[in-house]
Amino acid sequence: MSPDPRLSLARRLELESGPDLLDRWAAEHGFDEAWLVFREGVLTGLRSEPAQVLEIVERVRAASGAGLDSDHRGRLERLFAHALKACGRMKEADAAYARSWKLLDSSTPIERARTATGWSDTLALVGRAAEALEIAERGRQLLGRRDPVLRARIDGNLGTAYYLMGRLEDAAKEYRSARRRFLRAAHPIDAAVCAWNLGSASALPIRSGCPGARGGRLGHGSR
Numbered sequence: 001m002s003p004d005p006r007l008s009l010a011r012r013l014e015l016e017s018g019p020d021l022l023d024r025w026a027a028e029h030g031f032d033e034a035w036l037v038f039r040e041g042v043l044t045g046l047r048s049e050p051a052q053v054l055e056i057v058e059r060v061r062a063a064s065g066a067g068l069d070s071d072h073r074g075r076l077e078r079l080f081a082h083a084l085k086a087c088g089r090m091k092e093a094d095a096a097y098a099r100s101w102k103l104l105d106s107s108t109p110i111e112r113a114r115t116a117t118g119w120s121d122t123l124a125l126v127g128r129a130a131e132a133l134e135i136a137e138r139g140r141q142l143l144g145r146r147d148p149v150l151r152a153r154i155d156g157n158l159g160t161a162y163y164l165m166g167r168l169e170d171a172a173k174e175y176r177s178a179r180r181r182f183l184r185a186a187h188p189i190d191a192a193v194c195a196w197n198l199g200s201a202s203a204l205p206i207r208s209g210c211p212g213a214r215g216g217r218l219g220h221g222s223r
Contacts, residue, residue, distance in 0.1 A: 035072065042079050050086035057083045071111070074103030078115050085118070090126050097122060110150070113143040117150060120157040129164035136161060152181035156194055163201055171201040 038060070045053035057080050068076065081096035097119035104112050116139025123132035136157045143151055159174030179194035 046086045054083035071107045074100045109142040113139045124160045129161045133161035149185045152178045168201050
């Protein structure tokens, strides 16, 4: 029996979980639609049940990965990285984002930019600011004028990388840019986080003259 369509995507993932999940959904809806539902379910579920969603992604990845083309393997690896990061497994998340980046080498610029966004955030969270800066800059170059929300996330990640490097004026510039973009896209919570980070970057030189290791953080992955 199909689940009630009013159920959240995260709950639907739980009810229908299995290693053949994508195959079953693809048979019912077509692969592209099945992928979109799976992706949204994962991203929604990670907010409340990251360990459970990680387990689901691991099973689907093990069963479906070899049968997917490199583009979809790269996207699946990115979801795996998101789930690992949500569970605090940063070293593994870093490696998964790197695999996603390699698999998406011939994919569209926006798919590569999505991986760069999550990867740069992870690198910043573990204090590898120079690497985070490099990956975020590459993501911004790839993205160009596409997807203003994703661009805001990348700007925020650049701000965090600069913050961790002690380049506070550059950090403030990127946080301002991210905040403006989030406000224009009607994402007030993300904009508020940017404002908080901007305040930290602006006030810190007065208080201590040097940023601490836990700098301001947008904490955004990617879609």
